[in-house]
Each structure stands twice: as C-alpha cells, then as structure tokens.
Amino acid sequence: MSNTSTNALNRQRSSFRQSVRNSFTMAYRGLIKIKRTPEQLIDVTLQPILFTLMFTYIFGGAIAGNVSNYLPIIIPGILVQTVITTSVVTGVQLREDMDKGVFDRFKSLPIARIAPLAGSLLADTVRFTIATTLTFTMGYIMGYRPEGGFSFLLLAGLLVIVCAWAVSWIFAFLGVIARTASSVQGMSMIVLFPLTFLSNAFVPAETLPKLLEWFSNINPVSHLVTAIRELTNSGIVGWDFAISLIGAAVIVAIFAPLTVRAYMKRA
C-alpha cells in the first residue's frame, strides 16, 4: 500500500530527475509495444536489406565501374537514407498514440508532461540501431570491407543514430501538429525525399546540375554521408563529422522546443 517514493503532495512541476525517470518508463512502454507488434519493424528490417541489394546492383556498374568499387560509396549512403527514413515512423506513431484513450491517462497522471514524447523518441533509437546493424551486415555479406576497421564502423553507426534521433524531432513535430497519422506520413515524405536524394548519398555531387549541386553541398545529409564515408573507409574523424553533429544539435535546438510547446498545448 505504501508509496514511499513520492512523499508529500508536490505543488511544483516535476523535477528533472522525475522527468528522466518518467521518460525511461515511457521508453520501456515503447519497447514492449515493439515486442508485441513486431510487424512494425518491417520497415527497419526489410528496407536495409532490399535497398542495399537493389541500389548496389542497379547503380554499381554505372557509377563506379563495378559493384565492389561502389560498395564503399553506397553503403554509407544507403545507411543514412534508411535510418533517416526510419525516423519518419516516430511522427506517425506518436500521432496514432496521441489519438488513443491511453494518452488521456498519461495526461491525467502527475508525471512530467514531456515524458510521453521523450519516451517514444528514446524507444525509437532501438529502431535506428536495428536499421544500422542490418545495413552494415548486408554490406558485409556483399563484400564490403571498410578499411577504417571495426571501431570506426561503430563510431559511424553511433553518429548516424544520433543524427537520425535529431531528425526524428522534425517528424515528431509534424506528428504533434498533424490531425491524422496518414497526413504525417505524407508531409514527412515531402521533407524526406529532397533531403535524402538531393545529396551525395548515391551519386557524386559533381555530376549534378549546378543548382542541385549547390543544394547537395549545403544539405546536412551530404555532410553526414561524407562523415560516415571518412570514418568507415579511412578512419578519419573529419570536419564533416563536426558539421553533422552541429547540424543535429541545431535541429534539436529548433524542433525540440517547438515540438514540446505544440505538444503541451494539446496535452
């Protein structure tokens, strides 16, 4: 009966510690949901396998002469594209979740207001990890042997997960302000396609028309792809690595407060 951890009634909003704890509980909920509905992992499992196979064999000969020369270029590209695409699901699921009755209960509990949001974003890093691992594994099976070695591969994986997490705030924002889950999907695709395809992920940027080349060069996705190529292929932590992290930080700095505010308004 006793409830020792929350003592007297608390007039203040939740403390930082409580926010973190509540967020982790919500993330735990997200993980159970993934476990219970494994079919929602189809995108992060099939897409890396399918895209890696398809793109490598379709573009390999045309762009790099043969498949094995193309692998060091395409694997980081596919990796970024796949993981970033996965982050769309954050918004869609958040919207679906917020429409359910259970969100009323979360809102009526004396918990940190941010917890349901933070928790679902946290749980999504698991999806990013799965997508990352599968893409690298697929590449390995096809003959990709990154020269940077395993530790740099790990660092590259970490970098892409961090950046995808940052990007998922954009889609979380769309998820919070949208009215239906399918409209989140639609809006997200409009954001996503230019970002991932107008980059150096699949082809060298120099081959693009001037305007697109300019966009590709300022596109944060290009910098992320370059950073990962440098890490995996030559074991270099370069300037693009820094730019990617800064870009991720900027996205979070802009979209986290926006999302939280929009969310609180509805919560």
Added chain:
Amino acid sequence: MNDMMSKIKIIENSEYAVQAKGLIKQFGDHKAVDGVDLRVPKGMIYGVLGPNGAGKTTSIRMLATLLKLDGGTAKIFGYDVEKDPHLVRQLIGVTGQYASVDESLSATENLIIFSRLLGLGRKEAKNKAVELLEEFGLTEAAKRPLKHFSGGMRRRLDLAASLISQPPLIFLDEPTTGLDPRTRNQMWETIRRLVNGGSTVLLTTQYLQEADELADRIAVIDRGQVVAEGTVNEVKQSVGSSSLHLSMKNDNDKQRALSLVEKVLNVQSTVSMEGGKIIAPMKDANRMTDLLLAFREADIPLEEFSVQKPTLDEVFLSITGQTNVGSDNKDSQEVSA
C-alpha cells in the same frame, strides 16, 4: 504511507471534492459547456446525467485537467485546476469513456507502467499490479494482450489503473456504457465499494437507472447547462407527484372503472395503451381508500394496483423537453462506436 497521510490531510481542508463555477468550453461556434456549476461533497457518488452531447464528458475533462477552461473556475479539494494542475493530478483518478489503457500491452504491463509512472519501484509496481488484478478478477487474463479482452474486462482494468495511487477523487466517464447487465452490476458493486473506502466518485451516465441506483446526488445536464440538481428524490419530486396505475381483470370493466376513478378522485384520467392500464395522478393518498371501496361496491375485480413515483426517465424528459431520448442515444452510440 506518507503519501496517504498527506492526501488525507489535504482533502480534510476542503468540504467539497469538486467545486466548479460557471464552467465554459467553446469548440468553434459551439458552446459545449455553457456555465456549469457543480458542487460535489466529499465521500459520495455524484452522478452527472444527460443525453449524448450534453457536455458531460467535456465538463469532466476540464475538471480532470485534460482540457483548458474557457471560462469559470474549478477547484478539486480546494485546489484550482488551472493554477495547481500538477497537485490536482495527484488527487484524482480518471477513467475515460473509451478505455484509457494500452491496447497492445497486457493487463499486467499496463498496470506496471502506470505504477512506475506514479513513482513506485520495480518490485512495488509488480506487487501492485498483482494485487489490483486479483481485486478486479483479472488474474487469469493478466498476460493476455488487451485486444482479446471483453468490454467489461477492459473497463475493470481501466478502473483498476485509476486506483493505483488510491486517489481520493475518481472521475468515471460513462463507466457502464456498452456493458451487459451482469458486468454492469459488477461494476456498480465495485463503484459502491470505492465509496465505502472513503473515496469520492463523480460519474457521468446517460442511463437514468444507473444514477437512480448509484448516485447520492445528481445533476442533470442538457445543452451545456445544469438544468436540475439535488438528491435523486428531490429531482424526482421537482417534476411532479406520484401516479396511480390500475389494471382490471376483465377488459369489459374498463369504461366503468374509468368513470369511477374520475368521479371519486375528481380528476381526468387516461387509459394508457400498454395493457389497458388506467393511470391517474395521485394528489391525495387518502382518497385511495374511497376509490378501492368504490371498486368493491361496483364489483370490478382488479388485476393490479400500484402507486408509482415518477421514474428518472420521466423526470429527464420533462426537464430536458426531449421527446425520444432513448432512440436518440442509440443513434449517437452507433455513430461513436
């Protein structure tokens, strides 16, 4: 224990569990709640009664800090829902109209997550879940995903989740809508038990029988306003007096009986269609003796004789002025289902 003690102390400061004045909620042009006043004394079941779309759910959502107030004030145990929402949330449990539990999780997982969010430790949360599942007769289904739960089981789990922190005030939004009579009775039993344990329950319902059965006091809401308030009896009496229902053994006697009733009671009575009953308003109970004697003298054998207070249905119809609440409800339920 600390938690309970402090809650008890806090709720002793206020005479009312809920005090709402002039609640207003506007959705676009539509005023869903238009100046609702509510006063719910502690330790009772208070029923908010009204047809679909009357503003019951909206009112409750405002009181439970789920919706912003567009006007008026609301206090829970003396604490303002707008100024101290975090504090109010520690004093209430909310069971929504559509089960506020997680569909894709099992019953145990649901309860554990809510317990953890409320600050219980890993082990405490697990024990609490087991304890509540047992209390609500859900132990056998504890591990099954909620998708396979019946409506009644889902409601019970929902209610169980609202009781984790033993809140002194529990909001139940249409707790029995869509339940079969047996599960509905179980739910009523559970709600009564809550109040015996010292909690205050504010429930909404569109079933007049439910309010009659459970509530100590009721407020009738229609079109966003409270149109009647009081104990169930008070509200009934405000509508009118009791009526006399008579049915004859032989249908042939009906005309004679009718004129006899009109003569003795000095009123215009009606013959209702269902089973040819005579219904007459009963203003003076003393006249009944005369009437029964008159029937004996006229040698008219009676099949049934009863005095009925107005049912809440009649009360409801006469207050809200709606003609067919029953079919109305049915329609809107189908839409929302």
